[in-house]
Structures are given as structure tokens and as C-alpha cells.
Amino acid sequence: xxxxxxxxxxxxxxxxxxxxxxxxxxxxxxxxxxxxxxxxxxxxxxxxxxxxxxxxxxxxxxxxxxxxxxxxxxxxxxxxxxxxxxxxxxxxxxxxxxxxxxxxxxxxxxxxxxxxxxx
Numbered sequence: 001x002x003x004x005x006x007x008x009x010x011x012x013x014x015x016x017x018x019x020x021x022x023x024x025x026x027x028x029x030x031x032x033x034x035x036x037x038x039x040x041x042x043x044x045x046x047x048x049x050x051x052x053x054x055x056x057x058x059x060x061x062x063x064x065x066x067x068x069x070x071x072x073x074x075x076x077x078x079x080x081x082x083x084x085x086x087x088x089x090x091x092x093x094x095x096x097x098x099x100x101x102x103x104x105x106x107x108x109x110x111x112x113x114x115x116x117x118x119x
Contacts, residue, residue, distance in 0.1 A: 004020070011073075011075035011078075016076055018053040018054065019052045021041070026084075027048045027087075029044070029051070029052045030088070030093060032055060036092075055069065055093075070103030073103065073104065
């Protein structure tokens with residue numbers, strides 16, 4: 001992959017650190033642990049720009065889920081000005097899929113892929 005850099009963007013009113021790898025169509029990989037991010041990165045074909053944001057905490061206690069995660073993800077996508085990004089979630093966020101789809105629906109250009117263990 002071409003280069004790796006770290007940056008910060010404001011998403012849903014909070015600063016979000018993220019890592020960017022490669023070039024090409026954007027794929028947002030959302031996971032809480034480095035092993036999960038690595039596994040999901042390996043699932044994404046080469047020739048893509050992989051963005052790995054650090055998900056926010058739920059009111060300061062554990063990872064955000066549901067509507068809070070959806071609003072944050074929409075803010076991240078909009079903050080970077082991404083057009084038609086694919087979203088890849090680790091299985092831990094599986095219960096948030098409906099809320100994420102609802103939050104991102106106004107963009108009308110997001111494909112959501114939920115990665116399950118063993119996938």
C-alpha cells in the first residue's frame with residue numbers, strides 16, 4: 001500500500017483520530033482493537049484507501065453503539081468529504097447496523113458491510 005499517515009478530523013462535535021493507508025476508493029474500517037482492524041484490513045482488496053478512525057466512547061464508558069455511533073460515523077464521513085465510502089464494521093458493532101444505516105441514509109452513497117468472526 002502507498003504510505004500510512006495519521007490525522008485528526010472533527011466528527012459529530014469531537015476530534016477523531018484516524019489512520020489512512022493506501023490510495024483509491026475510500027473504505028472506512030471501524031473496530032475497537034488493532035487485531036480486529038488488521039483482520040478487516042486484510043479483507044479489503046488492494047487498491048483502496050483505508051481509513052481507520054478511533055470510535056468514540058459511549059458517554060465515556062465503553063465503545064459507542066446505536067444512534068451515537070451512527071451520528072459519529074456520519075460526522076466522520078462528512079468531515080472528510082468522502083463520496084460513496086464503503087463502511088466495514090467489526091462484529092462488535094453488529095447491533096448498531098440499523099442505526100448506522102439510518103444515520104447515513106441522507107448521504108445515499110454508503111455501502112455497509114458487517115464483518116463477522118470467521119468471515
